[in-house]
Amino acid sequence: MFKLITHNRNKYLEMKKIIPSLEMLDMEYPEIQADTIEEVIDFALDHLGERIEGDFIIDDSGLFIHELNDFPGVYSAYIFKTLGNEGILKLLEGVDRRDATFKTVIGLRYKGENFKFIGLCHGKISKEARGKYGFGYDPIFIPERYSRTFAEMSTEEKNKVSHRGKAIRKLEAFLKRIGEI
Numbered sequence: 001m002f003k004l005i006t007h008n009r010n011k012y013l014e015m016k017k018i019i020p021s022l023e024m025l026d027m028e029y030p031e032i033q034a035d036t037i038e039e040v041i042d043f044a045l046d047h048l049g050e051r052i053e054g055d056f057i058i059d060d061s062g063l064f065i066h067e068l069n070d071f072p073g074v075y076s077a078y079i080f081k082t083l084g085n086e087g088i089l090k091l092l093e094g095v096d097r098r099d100a101t102f103k104t105v106i107g108l109r110y111k112g113e114n115f116k117f118i119g120l121c122h123g124k125i126s127k128e129a130r131g132k133y134g135f136g137y138d139p140i141f142i143p144e145r146y147s148r149t150f151a152e153m154s155t156e157e158k159n160k161v162s163h164r165g166k167a168i169r170k171l172e173a174f175l176k177r178i179g180e181i
């Protein structure tokens with residue numbers, strides 16, 4: 001039985017669609033300020049690994065807007081809280097090149113060892129916020145080959161193409177290979 005340590009129930013529900021036996025543990029842990037999501041994950045895995053029993057997973061994600069030199073990237077959580085989607089749309093006012101990449105790194109602590117599973121989703125920032133599903137930047141992100149935002153998609157549809165969907169399917173394949181699910 002694997003548990004996802006997070007405050008974010010939406011992330012849990014997305015992952016649970018792919019790994020139904022997943023459980024959620026709502027618990028605080030330090031997210032260091034670093035240059036990459038991978039470093040944030042490694043630090044948190046070691047920190048939590050010394051404090052809790054058994055195997056667990058964590059998820060750290062970010063939105064990288066190419067025209068803004070990959071901002072907000074590792075600052076995505078802080079920028080969402082301070083500027084929000086309207087703030088991002090303002091920064092991109094009049095900008096035609098709206099390409100962006102969502103990235104998820106899932107960290108797995110398994111028998112005292114760290115593993116990472118990465119998922120990327122390329123797309124564009126919409127001109128206005130649309131849709132009522134999902135969370136965070138979902139209303140302003142349109143994945144490649146779609147015209148709808150993530151917030152206009154069901155969880156299943158988002159999972160098919162999303163950064164988190166890709167990362168969780170890699171984790172699923174790994175857990176199957178080692179006979180854990």
Ligand code: IMP
Pocket residue numbers: 008059060061062063076077078080081134135136137138150162164
């Ligand atoms: P974190 O992984 O919780 O640190 O996420 C960083 C920021 O990106 C937060 O503001 C999240 O709400 C947002 N975020 C993470 N994953 C997604 C997603 O799949 N869709 C939209 N926003 C996301």
